[in-house]
Amino acid sequence: MxxxxxxxxxxxxxxxxxxxxxxxxxxxxxxxxxxxxxVSYRKSRRESRPGQILVGRAAVSNARxxxxxxxxxxxxxxxxxxxxxxxxxxxxxxxxxxxxxxDPEDRGVRVLLxxxxxxxxxxxxxxxxxxxxxxxxxxxxxxxxxVITVPAYFEERQRAATREAGQxxxxxxxxxxxxxxxxxxxxxxxxxxxxxxxxxxxMGGGTFDISLIQMVNKQFQVLAIxxxxxxxxxxxxxxxxxxxEERIKAEYDGFDPSGDERFLMVAKQEAEKAKILLxxxxxxxxxxxxxxxxxxxxxxxxxMVITRQEFNDMIxxxxxxxxxxxxxxLRDQELGVGDITAVLVVGGATATPLVHQAVTDMFGRxxxxxYIDPMQCVALGAGLLAARIKxxxxxNPDCEAENTEDAMTCGRCGHSLxxxxxxxxxxxxxxxxxxxxxxxxxxxxxxxxxxxxxxxxPYPLHRPMERTFYTTAENIIKVPVYxxxxxxxxxxxxxxxxxYPLPEDIPVGTPVSVRFDYDQDRVLKVTVWVHGRSDLxxxxxxxxDRPRAAFEKEDxxxxxxxxxxxxxxxxxxxxxxxxxxxxDPGTASKMEADIxxxxxxxxxxxxxxxxxxxxxxxxxxxxxxxxxxLFIAERAMDGLGPEAATLLREAVRKLRTAHxxxxxxxxxxxxxxxxxxxxxIFQRRASQTDVPDQDxxxxxxxxxx
Amino acid sequence: xxxGISSEDAPKWLQAFDFNQQVAVMEKEYVREMRxxxxxxLEVLDxxxxxxxxxxxxxxMSSLAQSWxxxxxxxxxxxxxxxxxxxxxxxxxxxxxxxxxxHEAIQARSRPDVREGxxxxxxxxxxxxxxxxxxxxxxxxxxxxx
Numbered sequence: 034m035x036x037x038x039x040x041x042x043x044x045x046x047x048x049x050x051x052x053x054x055x056x057x058x059x060x061x062x063x064x065x066x067x068x069x070x071x072v073s074y075r076k077s078r079r080e081s082r083p084g085q086i087l088v089g090r091a092a093v094s095n096a097r098x099x100x101x102x103x104x105x106x107x108x109x110x111x112x113x114x115x116x117x118x119x120x121x122x123x124x125x126x127x128x129x130x131x132x133x134x135x136d137p138e139d140r141g142v143r144v145l146l147x148x149x150x151x152x153x154x155x156x157x158x159x160x161x162x163x164x165x166x167x168x169x170x171x172x173x174x175x176x177x178x179x180v181i182t183v184p185a186y187f188e189e190r191q192r193a194a195t196r197e198a199g200q201x202x203x204x205x206x207x208x209x210x211x212x213x214x215x216x217x218x219x220x221x222x223x224x225x226x227x228x229x230x231x232x233x234x235x236m237g238g239g240t241f242d243i244s245l246i247q248m249v250n251k252q253f254q255v256l257a258i259x260x261x262x263x264x265x266x267x268x269x270x271x272x273x274x275x276x277x278e279e280r281i282k283a284e285y286d287g288f289d290p291s292g293d294e295r296f297l298m299v300a301k302q303e304a305e306k307a308k309i310l311l312x313x314x315x316x317x318x319x320x321x322x323x324x325x326x327x328x329x330x331x332x333x334x335x336x337m338v339i340t341r342q343e344f345n346d347m348i349x350x351x352x353x354x355x356x357x358x359x360x361x362x363l364r365d366q367e368l369g370v371g372d373i374t375a376v377l378v379v380g381g382a383t384a385t386p387l388v389h390q391a392v393t394d395m396f397g398r399x400x401x402x403x404y405i406d407p408m409q410c411v412a413l414g415a416g417l418l419a420a421r422i423k424x425x426x427x428x429n430p431d432c433e434a435e436n437t438e439d440a441m442t443c444g445r446c447g448h449s450l451x452x453x454x455x456x457x458x459x460x461x462x463x464x465x466x467x468x469x470x471x472x473x474x475x476x477x478x479x480x481x482x483x484x485x486x487x488x489x490x491p492y493p494l495h496r497p498m499e500r501t502f503y504t505t506a507e508n509i510i511k512v513p514v515y516x517x518x519x520x521x522x523x524x525x526x527x528x529x530x531x532x533y534p535l536p537e538d539i540p541v542g543t544p545v546s547v548r549f550d551y552d553q554d555r556v557l558k559v560t561v562w563v564h565g566r567s568d569l570x571x572x573x574x575x576x577x578d579r580p581r582a583a584f585e586k587e588d589x590x591x592x593x594x595x596x597x598x599x600x601x602x603x604x605x606x607x608x609x610x611x612x613x614x615x616x617d618p619g620t621a622s623k624m625e626a627d628i629x630x631x632x633x634x635x636x637x638x639x640x641x642x643x644x645x646x647x648x649x650x651x652x653x654x655x656x657x658x659x660x661x662x663l664f665i666a667e668r669a670m671d672g673l674g675p676e677a678a679t680l681l682r683e684a685v686r687k688l689r690t691a692h693x694x695x696x697x698x699x700x701x702x703x704x705x706x707x708x709x710x711x712x713x714i715f716q717r718r719a720s721q722t723d724v725p726d727q728d729x730x731x732x733x734x735x736x737x738x
Numbered sequence: 739x740x741x742g743i744s745s746e747d748a749p750k751w752l753q754a755f756d757f758n759q760q761v762a763v764m765e766k767e768y769v770r771e772m773r774x775x776x777x778x779x780l781e782v783l784d785x786x787x788x789x790x791x792x793x794x795x796x797x798x799m800s801s802l803a804q805s806w807x808x809x810x811x812x813x814x815x816x817x818x819x820x821x822x823x824x825x826x827x828x829x830x831x832x833x834x835x836x837x838x839x840x841h842e843a844i845q846a847r848s849r850p851d852v853r854e855g856x857x858x859x860x861x862x863x864x865x866x867x868x869x870x871x872x873x874x875x876x877x878x879x880x881x882x883x884x
Contacts, residue, residue: 064773064870078835078855090874091838098836098843098855098879295861298844298876299788323789332792 035177037207038168039415040161041215042181042195043070044108045238047160048409049168050416054518056219057416058409059171063090066409068167072159074102074147084147088163100128104144106239107160109262110153112191114140122262154194158201165202179204180419182411185211185244186258207422213244214253215414216379220402222248230256230368231375234359234392235411236382239265241355243362245373259362264351266308266382272347273304273339277319280337288327296325300335307339312384316340345387352391359395370396378403379410420487437496469557471547472513472522473735474505482515482522483735485549497560499548502733504541504563509534509731512547512561514575529575531561532731539563545733594640601647602631608654608664615660615692624653659692662704669714677714684710769868776826776872783821784862786814821865829864829875831857840864842874846881854882 038059039050046067049059058066073092076084076099087095096103109123115133120142124131130145143150161181168176183195192209199206213233217223222231229248235241242260246253277300278291290296303321310317321335363369376396383389384407393401405413423437436444470484486498504510511532517525548560562570605628613621627649634643655661666685670678684707691699790811799807822828831841836855844861852858857877864875 073838075838076855078853087838094838094842094874096843098846098881294845322785323792326792331794332789 035175036168036172037178037180037419038165038176039180039215039412039417039419040164040182040199041212041412041415042108042157042161042183042198043237043411044106044240046070047164048412049164050409050412050419051168051172052416052420056413056420058412059168061089061167062170065090068160068164069093070106070108070160071096072104072107072146072156073099075099076147086146086159088159102129102145102147103127104129104146104151104156107144107153107156110142110144111157112153112188112194113142115142116140119262154198154201157195157198161198161202161204165204177203177205178207178419180208180210180215180415180422181206182210182212182215182415184242184258185213185246185255186242186260187211207419210415210418211244211246211253211255212242212379212411213246213255213377215411215418216377217246217248217253217414218417219405219410219414220375220377222375222377223253227374229374230372231377232359232362232373232396233377233379234355234383235379236355236388237265237380238267238382239263241265241358241380241382243359245362245366245368257362257366259358259365261354261358264355265380266385268351269308269344269348269382269385270301270304273307273344274300276339276343276347277304277321277324277335277337280335281325281333285327285330285333288330288333290325290327290333293325299324303335308344308385311339311341311344312386314341341386348385348387352387355388356391356395359392373400376401377410379407381408383407467516468518469514469516469528469549469551470522470525471733472515473502473733474729475735479729479732480522481735482517482520482525485547486551494549494551497548497550497558499546499560500735501544501546501564502735504535504539504543504545504731505729505734506731507535507537507539507541510545510561510563510733511731512559512733514557514559528557529559529573531559531571531573533561533569533571535563535569539566539569542734547733594643595635598631598635598643598647601650602628602635604654605631605650608660611667612660612663615663616657620653620657624650627653659688659700659704662688662707665711666707669711681707681710681714772824773867773872776821776824776867779817779821780826780863780865780873783814783817786810786817787863790814826865826867826872829860829866831860831864831875831877833857836877836879840871840874841877841879843879844876845878847878848882849880852880854880856880 036051039052039056041048041050047070048067050056051059060066061068068089069092071089071092073087073095074084075087075095092103096105105127106123109119110131113120115131120131132143132145132150134141134143134150141152143152144156145151146156161179165176165179179199181195181199183192187195196206196209212235213231216233216235217231222229231246231248233242233244233246235244240260240262241264243258244255245257246255248254274297278289281288281290290300299321303319307317307319316338319335319337319339323332324335325333327333363373373396376392378389378392378401383392383403389401389403442448468484469486470482472479473481473483475481475483483500483502485500486494509532511530513522513530514528515522515525516528519525544564546560546562546564548562550558550560552558557575558572559575560570560572605624609621609624609628613624616624627646631643631646631650633639634646654664663685666681670681684703688700688703688707691703793807818828829840831837834857836843836857841857841864847858849858856879857875858880859878860875861878862876863873864877865872
């Protein structure tokens with residue numbers, strides 16, 4: 034299957050996020066974090082040719098040329114019928130035509146784009162399709178699945194409409210999630226064990242939503258919603274524009290610039306910038322030379338200081354209004370401020386300190402959470418959920434089987450899963466705090482960590498998670514289980530080792546599956562089996578709080594220490610014989626002394642002395658200028674293709690020559706290049722798939738996903 | 739070896755080091771910061787452009803004012819050249835067909851002598867950097883003559 038993303042399908046702007054180790058918002062094709070939720074029709078310059086439908090930034094660019102063919106705020110029309118007052122409000126504000134369907138059965142609205150009727154679902158699908166394409170461009174891979182957010186007040190038909198838009202855009206919609214729930218997930222509220230009653234204060238550019246949600250046993254339930262469809266950060270910008278106009282009137286003899294469109298364009302842009310600056314500083318120096326020109330005066334400059342206090346005074350009325358609505362929600366629910374356990378501030382306008390302050394004044398600093406970029410919060414939560422939700426429920430009401438997320442049709446009844454939905458409350462559940470996986474050989478490198486249950490996976494698992502690997506030894510299978518996020522398996526916490534002998538008829542490279550099941554008590558059950566051999570199956574339960582087996586560990590450590598010391602002595606002898614002439618005499622004699630110390634420590638079994646001298650020798654081998662460069666290059670040369678080997682040999686030759694000529698600068702330059710080349714070689718080697726079979730003590734081989 | 743990597747770790751570090759990814763991360767960071775820096779310098783150029791375009795050529799100007807104007811014109815050119823040296827290429831969209839990916843229409847105007855959908859004025863300069871649009875041009879476009 035392709036990638037799975039979270040989409041915040043907003044009224045004004047939309048955003049997509051993707052989780053891979055961490056969750057991030059994906060940039061659009063215009064390198065912007067947001068896609069304007071706008072669709073516009075552009076006529077062809079030749080009448081005979083069809084025009085083009087533009088989405089996002091390009092649609093905004095085209096809006097002035099085709100106001101009647103540019104659809105803004107389509108979200109406000111989702112699942113609505115023409116006779117609703119909300120539809121009328123939209124009609125009053127925008128230039129495009131809203132009509133009713135010809136079909137008498139269907140009261141749903143249609144919008145006109147170049148005289149053609151489209152449903153709000155069609156238009157939303159166009160936006161979603163562009164988001165999908167941009168996400169694919171950013172990730173370099175196909176995107177097939179999505180979690181899409183909707184406002185908590187969306188009714189069933191509006192949610193169904195959003196889901197349908199997702200399908201039309203070619204996405205399997207894993208889930209439709211409430212925006213406040215996505216925000217709660219982004220803030221990690223869902224991970225808390227206790228009961229929560231959360232108020233989400235979401236003020237965007239043009240809309241204001243309050244949601245009161247309750248989380249019990251990790252189930253979210255929306256208790257109440259309130260809001261103002263036409264209140265937001267744009268109102269704040271407009272206040273600053275008005276202040277600029279007032280200042281010009283006062284300074285330029287009553288000259289009123291407000292009729293000049295170019296003035297408004299520049300003023301609005303500067304106002305928005307000033308607003309953002311005022312979030313971080315106490316005053317802003319608004320300097321706009323030549324913003325417009327006035328008759329008899331010439332150029333009109335704006336040079337004014339706006340303090341945060343002045344700005345606060347301008348926007349106080351909007352903030353007061355929003356807080357009145359917050360109080361109304363609490364009153365309606367017969368709740369006091371103390372009944373709210375957390376307040377999340379979401380939406381771009383909440384970056385304004387006065388807004389944050391008003392919320393904090395009411396609820397107290399401890400409860401108000403606003404540390405995640407409020408513009409991206411909902412998308413980030415959706416992105417996290419897109420990665421976590423692994424199950425798609427069959428939409429066939431007679432079936433409702435749970436399917437794995439990569440299924441396109443139901444495994445039980447064959448019904449298409451495009452459009453599949455999960456009924457009931459949104460359950461996010463407990464999630465694993467760390468990844469669980471095993472140590473494998475990947476691309477010839479042992480000690481590679483292969484994750485089986487990723488961090489953040491909800492548990493208990495709906496079904497066990499498994500991956501397939503391949504044997505590397507004829508006589509044994511060894512599966513060390515770890516918990517953690519490090520790429521080197523042994524740097525994580527060992528949970529236990531499953532190890533068993535194989536009969537002789539199992540060739541190297543036979544597929545072996547490793548299955549992890551994780552229950553609500555955090556007990557990990559590991560099952561390992563050789564494909565086609567039911568007798569070669571082993572199951573082991575690892576209780577996660579079990580103290581580690583101390584004896585085993587010590588034996589292993591003893592062995593490791595001896596191997597390490599012996600390997601270091603051998604490497605040092607080799608280093609000495611090959612590169613001593615590149616060492617200064619002091620280093621060379623110290624090295625000889627260290628090697629002798631190491632040999633003594635090995636013979637005497639003196640661990641402390643041994644590890645001390647190993648460190649000293651490593652420092653010499655890795656940190657002795659040209660000698661070390663040559664040594665590392667030699668190591669990199671092993672198993673290199675002829676072309677790369679030639680290049681590397683050439684670099685080594687140049688380095689030797691430069692060193693012999695005593696050209697310090699040249700040595701520096703070449704050794705830098707050599708270091709990069711060597712790092713590249715190791716990197717490439719790590720990504721090669723075909724490596725000769727080696728003895729890895731029964732670790733499984735991972736061919737990557 | 740680089741800073742912060744102790745010699746003991748080096749062999750493991752070399753194996754685990756995702757060189758290409760490191761380069762990609764650094765590159766992205768650089769591009770992001772550079773874009774922002776270039777965009778703020780472009781705004782200074784916008785101010786120059788606005789001021790110069792408002793000069794009324796028909797009006798009498800003292801020789802002192804004229805010499806200042808000349809010098810400031812020089813400063814504007816200098817700024818533009820500096821941005822170009824940093825890799826910014828300026829669009830020259832007047833007379834070009836409107837392209838919503840590169841241009842943002844801020845006004846539609848009918849001009850009987852020009853066919854529909856042509857940029858007749860570049861109000862705010864558009865530019866590209868590293869083969870991508872750094873900033874869209876804000877333009878006036880012809881509409882169908884009535």
